[in-house]
Amino acid sequence: MQVTITVNGTSETHEVETRTLLVHYLREACGHTGTNVGCDTTSCGACTVLLDGESVKSCTVLAAQADGRDVTTIEGMASPDGTLHPIQQAFHEEHGLQCGYCTPGMVMAAASFLKENPDPTEAEVREALEGNLCRCTGYHNIVQSILAAAKNRELVS
Amino acid sequence: MIPAPFEYRRAGSVDEAVALLAEDPDERKLLAGGHSLLPLMKLRLATPTVLVDVGRLAELSYVREDGDHVAIGALTRHCDLEAAPVAREHAPLLSHVAGQVGDPQVRHRGTIGGSVAHGDPASDLPAAVLALGGSFVVQGPQGHRELAAEDFFQGFLETAMAPDEMLTEIRVPKSGGGWAFQKFNRRAQDWAIVGVAASVNGSSRVALVNMGPTPLRARAVEAALAAGASAEEAASRAAEGLEPPADVQASAEYRAHLARVLVRRALEEATARRG
Structure with missing residues (x-):
């Protein structure tokens, strides 16, 4: 079947x-491999993306x-000029990742939550991260990153 | 993991969905949020030949007052049910339980109708509807019928709905009494190892998650409460007559123990909330 999805602003x-799953559509049809497949069973959250926000x-x-x-x-988060999204910048500054596998899902879950x-x-x-598993960080710096991003946004707005 | 091949049809109305289903009811399945069905299809435990997608029927997403009860459209997502002011005011148990299902991503997709129609004893929402004495409206080729929640769950993943029927609405009486939901699991997003939904309002209803082949009422507890037993005495009978499952998470004995502890906590919490 023919499927049309606006991905990061592009149709x-x-x-x-x-039977194509959205994650495979994004990775294989669109070539956006930033979205990872982790558990493949709705548990780990590595494949989290925003659907209508x-x-x-x-x-x-x-x-x-x-x-x-x-x-x-995740490819749609930074500005076209490469400036990181405030959540990405906060993960960078707060060392919110180690291996990075869960990170795209963490950032997208955070983006939805902070809205x-x-x-x-x-x-x-x-609590908002209950659907996202990280096996490196013990979550501490991820939580700090999201709190920092929320604070930065407040300063901006 | 990828589902077996299927034909995909998108229904534009409830009537169209029911008509598409009726062409071959045993081989076709309705798809709402897909958070019960798609995992089963990916494991090839379900292999429908045709999926009828009802996920875009916006007219079945609502929470509204209807006389003495609250009516919830079958396609209302967990996040929308949790947030709906009508549910918070008139069905606070249901609103709270919707917020305990899965995780935020799951609650953005999963629907109450999908959860109920799946008939999984480990699901939270069926127990909440049982505890509230609710009912389900289903539509088939012959029209509508309303089924009491306590007659709805008939076996493991089996309900009283015929294969050519579609769940359209969930109804729960407006509740002004005390309520509580206790869910015990090892990780926040997991299914309940055991869960308890309690409604204390004159007569008391107590429903259990994951304590048998279906979502079910704790009849012995209810009978004890009706006879004037204390919460602690009634809770001691939580597993009476039940055969809880044993799995990698818990033995049957441990589940029986959890049920007794969680029913006591739920009854105490519900009574305190009633004031």
Whole structure:
């Protein structure tokens, strides 16, 4: 079937099998390999992207379900001139990653969460990350990164 | 993991969805958020030949007052049910439980109708609807019918719905009494090892998650409460007559123990909340 999805602001139309998962559409049809496949069972959150602005696990969404809708991946976060998104910048400054495998999913989950809750407590950040697993950091610096990003945004706005 | 091949059809209305389903009910499945069905399809535990996508039927996403009950459209997502002011005011147990399902990403996709129709004993929302004495409206080729929640769950992943029927609405009486939900798991996003939904309002209803082949009521607890037992006495009967599953997370004995502890906590919390 033909599926058209606006990915990071660009309309992408591809002929795919009906059973194609959104994560494979993004990685293989669109070539956006920043979105990782981790557990492939809706558990780890490595494949998290924004669907119409809300975080979803793209291993458990059919490309057909996203047809005609808007998807943002990690590639869509930085400005075209390379300036990092405030959340990415905060991960950089707070050392919010080690191996980096979970990071795209963490950043996208954080982007969705901070839209819903722009001024969270540390406990709220930890709860918001319940769907994202990290096997390196013990989460501490990831939580600090998201808190720092929220603070930076406040200063901007 | 990729599902087996299937034909994809998108329904533009409930009538169209039911008509598409009716062409070959045993081989076709409805797709809403897909957070129960797609994992099963990826494991090839479900291999429907045709998927009928009802996910875009916006008219089935609502939470509204309807006389003495709250009506929830089957395609209402967990995040929308959690946030809906009507649910917070008139069905706070259901609103709270919707916020405990899975994780934020799951709650952005999963729907109450999908969760209920899946009939999984480990799901949170069926127990909440049971505890509230709710009901389900289903539509098939012959029209609508309403099924009481307590008659709905018939076996493991089996409900009273016929294969050619579609769940369209969930109804729960407006509740002014005390309520509580206790969920025990090892990781925040996991299914409950055991869960308890309790509603204390004159008569009390207590429903259990993951304590048998279906979402179910703790009848012995309810009978004890009706006879005037204390929360602690009633809770001691939480596993009576039940055969909880044993799996990698917990033995049947441990689940029975958890049920007794969690029912006591739920009853105490619900009573305190009633004031």
